[in-house]
Amino acid sequence: METTIDFCELAEVLSNRVLEYYHEEDWKPLKDEDNITVMCKKSRDFSGNVYRGDCTIPLEPEKALSYFLPHPHGRRQKWDSSVAECQVLIEVTKDITISKVSATKLLQGLISDRDFIHLDVVKRFPELGFTCVNSCSIDHKDYPPGDDYVRGTTHPSGFFLKKHNKxxxxxxxxxxxxxxxxxxxxxxxxxxxxxxxxxxxxxxxINDIESTKV
Incomplete structure (x- = not known):
């Protein structure tokens, strides 16, 4: 079984990989809707695509951070309609956790319920002006795939929160x-x-943020 040191090393590799994608510029436009843009490109981690979405949300970064953390540290399962469960399983350090994410059906049920075991990392880059929450799938002997869900795979992914310049x-x-x-x-x-x-x-x-401000 992985040790705390192993998880910390993996967390560093994960954060560096997602940061590389964040800084790259060769993205191809895919969708643009309600001031939200989505782009994609070939992934370097598997044979599919990696996607990038960008938008502005009406909340300052430190308050927004909790929206991306698993329960009980954050609100992810409370607002994201694609997430049925997002629960911390193991506390590795203050900023590194192992979590279980159960995802709801997509494409009118063509993609059935999935679950994921994630390594989650909060990484702050004060010199770059942003904080990120990164995730990737891991195998863990205490949490094998079950019969109720298909076990999905998340390749290095993350949310980047940067203070609006105006x-x-x-x-x-x-x-x-x-x-x-x-x-x-x-x-x-x-x-x-x-x-x-x-x-x-x-x-x-955005809908959840606006509803809680009312």
Missing amino acids: DRYKTNLTYIAQAEANGRIPRYLTEAATGSHIIGVFKDM
Whole structure:
């Protein structure tokens, strides 16, 4: 079984990989809706695509951070309609956890319920002006795949929260996402759903922020 040192080393590799994607510029436009843009490119981590979504949310970065953390540290399962459960399983350090994410059906049920075991890392880059929450799938002997869900795979992914340069009460949000549904689902179905899924995630979050401000 992995030790705390192993998880910390993996967390560093994960954060560096997602940061590389964040800084790259060779993205191809995919969708643009309600001031949300989605782009994609070939992944270096598997044979599919990696996606990038960008938008501005009406909340400052430190308050927005909790929206991306698993329960009990954050609110992810409360606002994201694509997430049925997002629960911490193991506390590795203050900023590194092992969590279980159960995802709801996509594409009117063509992609059935999935679950994921994630390494989650909060990483702060004060010199670059942003904080990120990164995740990737891991295997853990205490949490094998069950019969109720197909075990999916999340390749290095993350949310980047950067202070808006004109309004301190807003955050520039970037989402780097790449995952495999696994099971018998053709990859093209997963790829077809990802752009709309990212837009849905952003809209869910913005709606929740605005509803809690009322």
